[in-house]
Amino acid sequence: MQAEHLSYLTPTFYLDYKNTVVENYVAKHISIDDTPKEKAVKLYYAIRDDFKYNPYDISLKPEHFKASYLLQRTDGYCTEKALTLAACARAAGIPSRLGFSNVTNHIGTSKLEEMLGTNVLVFHGYTEMWIEGKWLKATPAFNAQLCQKLGVAPLEFDGEQDSVFQAYNNGGKFMEYLHEYGTFEDMPYQLMVSEWKKHYEHTNFFKVGIKERQ
Secondary structure, three states, X not given: XXXXXXXXXXXXXXXXXXXXXXXXXXXXXXOOOOOHHHHHHHHHXXXXXXXXXXXXXXXXXXXXXXXXXXXXXXXXXXXXXHHHHHHHHHHOOOOEEEEEEEEEEOOOOHHHHHHHOOOEEXXXXXXXXXXXXXXXXXXXXXXXXXXXXXXXXXXXXXXXXXXXXXXXXXXXXXXXXXXXXXXXXOOOHHHHHXXXXXXXXXXXXXXHHEOOOO
């Protein structure tokens, strides 16, 4: 492993993988004899399908973006699920980082578009993991059950190729990436909130989507 990747194994405020909640979750899903690629794949599918995609229950409390907190929930949206995968990957000894972008979503979004006032999803999150000498993107946002309901194939990850949103489905455009914010060693909380406010401040996102969880 290259020295510059060691920082992507460090526990942080948000990627708090030294917490027993994270450690226990990882131990439940991987084996000590698994290769890094096998560990990454197992963790991807666990997080993709253990937590239902839910973009309608969002908290802005910083502590609610900690992996140890998110793993005690049963649902989450893209940023939360990407953060959780990144923390679990580090716990398994796999360097990981967070990536963010703005994307458009073209199907099954009437309720979400009503809340956001647009079909642009700002600060969509994904995970990058260092596997066999290269960074690979992994997007565990949409659980298989939801994909079946929407009539799209669930996004797969083999530990060898990038796993990003499907560009097309049955001849129609599904997802499209519009803007990349880059990658980060930890959750860029302030940047995320500022971007949400810039794009959604006058929409129902801050009136309906934001929850004051305890």
